[in-house]
Amino acid sequence: MTQLRRQMLEELERRNYSASTVRAYVRTVEDFAHYFKQRPDRLGPEQIRQYQAHLFRDRKLAPNTVAQRVAALRFFYIRTLGQEWNLDRAPYPKRPRRLPNILSPQQVTRLINAADSTFHRMIVMTLYATGVRRLELTRLEIADIDSERMVVHVRNGKGGKDRDVMLSEQLLVALRQYLRGLRRKPDRWLFPGGAWHTGNYPISTGTVWNACHYATQRAGITKPVHPHILRHCFATHLLEAGADLRTIQMLLGHRDLEETARYLHLSSRQLSDVASPLDSLQLQAAKQPDPGQH
Numbered sequence: 001m002t003q004l005r006r007q008m009l010e011e012l013e014r015r016n017y018s019a020s021t022v023r024a025y026v027r028t029v030e031d032f033a034h035y036f037k038q039r040p041d042r043l044g045p046e047q048i049r050q051y052q053a054h055l056f057r058d059r060k061l062a063p064n065t066v067a068q069r070v071a072a073l074r075f076f077y078i079r080t081l082g083q084e085w086n087l088d089r090a091p092y093p094k095r096p097r098r099l100p101n102i103l104s105p106q107q108v109t110r111l112i113n114a115a116d117s118t119f120h121r122m123i124v125m126t127l128y129a130t131g132v133r134r135l136e137l138t139r140l141e142i143a144d145i146d147s148e149r150m151v152v153h154v155r156n157g158k159g160g161k162d163r164d165v166m167l168s169e170q171l172l173v174a175l176r177q178y179l180r181g182l183r184r185k186p187d188r189w190l191f192p193g194g195a196w197h198t199g200n201y202p203i204s205t206g207t208v209w210n211a212c213h214y215a216t217q218r219a220g221i222t223k224p225v226h227p228h229i230l231r232h233c234f235a236t237h238l239l240e241a242g243a244d245l246r247t248i249q250m251l252l253g254h255r256d257l258e259e260t261a262r263y264l265h266l267s268s269r270q271l272s273d274v275a276s277p278l279d280s281l282q283l284q285a286a287k288q289p290d291p292g293q294h
Contacts (some may be wrong), residue, residue, distance in 0.1 A: 028069045063093045111221060191203045
């Protein structure tokens with residue numbers, strides 16, 4: 001391990017970055033250096049601009065992916081090398097703001113019922129009932145299910161923050177049945193990995209993705225459904241049921257209320273509460289066209 005790599009890993013660990021972010025940041029710096037065949041500390045703003053263009057032009061990466069690569073390089077130059085970062089020389093790419101697909105409550109019901117095993121059913125149910133992220137779900141422990149307070153403790157979420165979310169009565173009953181049905185009751189993890197789910201380590205994020213993917217196929221849902229879609233459904237359906245944005249922000253673990261406010265664009269209740277300006281106009285009835293007109 002080179003001294004630069006060791007320094008970068010130490011800086012990332014000191015700031016409690018997630019393991020996936022650490023891997024992504026280190027891989028980006030390695031790829032950056034490999035592209036120019038030089039040590040990264042000998043490269044500067046001009047090379048960063050060329051690298052950004054290469055990611056867009058040659059690798060056809062999405063703006064969000066390129067933004068993550070730029071963030072990794074920014075961290076390396078500022079935190080590891082102690083250099084200044086000029087946004088004018090290496091700006092973040094503009095990210096398109098697309099609204100995610102949202103399932104109706106009826107479609108979520110079909111999705112849960114179509115799960116191909118009890119294990120996958122519990123994964124899909126927990127995602128929707130709590131709104132947790134995919135990685136957060138893999139880290140849930142049995143001790144995090146607090147049936148006395150009826151909350152689920154989410155530990156070390158995005159940004160290293162803990163939070164509590166509501167524990168659904170229906171989810172609690174299903175979790176108890178699921179745990180009783182396992183070949184061996186887990187010692188720690190709510191969703192253990194390994195054969196027959198008896199390992200002393202949690203499931204992978206890929207297992208969570210597969211649970212949603214297979215259920216989507218079996219349910220005959222044509223929309224693409226992945227774990228984060230269920231997080232969007234959780235927030236949107238809460239908003240439609242009357243929950244306020246501040247509460248939803250806390251449940252999702254969003255740092256900025258603006259991030260939560262996008263669910264206003266997804267809520268059918270919010271849209272139906274607002275009338276089109278056309279409805280306020282007193283229009284005359286349309287004239288019927290003459291029979292000879294086309």
